[in-house]
Amino acid sequence: MTDRELLSLAKKASMNAYVPYSRFPVGAALECEDGTVFTGCNVENAALGSTICAERTACCKAVSEGHRSFKRVAIYADSENWPTPCGACRQFLYEFAPDMEILCSKAGDRYVSYKLSALMPHAFNY
16 A cells, blocks of 8 residues: 555545544544554544544554554644644554554645654653
8 A cells, every 4th residue: 555545544534533622633544564454533522531533543443353563554634734643642552563654644635754663762661
């Protein structure tokens, strides 16, 4: 799968976001090492701590289907800034793939690529 194809799946997933509070839809497409892709979107809740980000939604879907080895994740938000994963998502993804690639796409379909370990240089692990 190309970067653009994965990013397109993330953008499509953002259309399913439930964001009545922030009005900031985000989509993610998580590619497993075997090529399987799981998508997710952010789902907000009035109890804000119960809100789940797109990256964690995709990851939970993958794990619940028996996948544990991840290659990369594409994230899309129609914004001016690169939609990098929040701290909770960085730690959550790091649990499974510390060196996975993170593709971040914003308005205009431009994107950048990071290694998760570069975004989370001192992650908690044991």
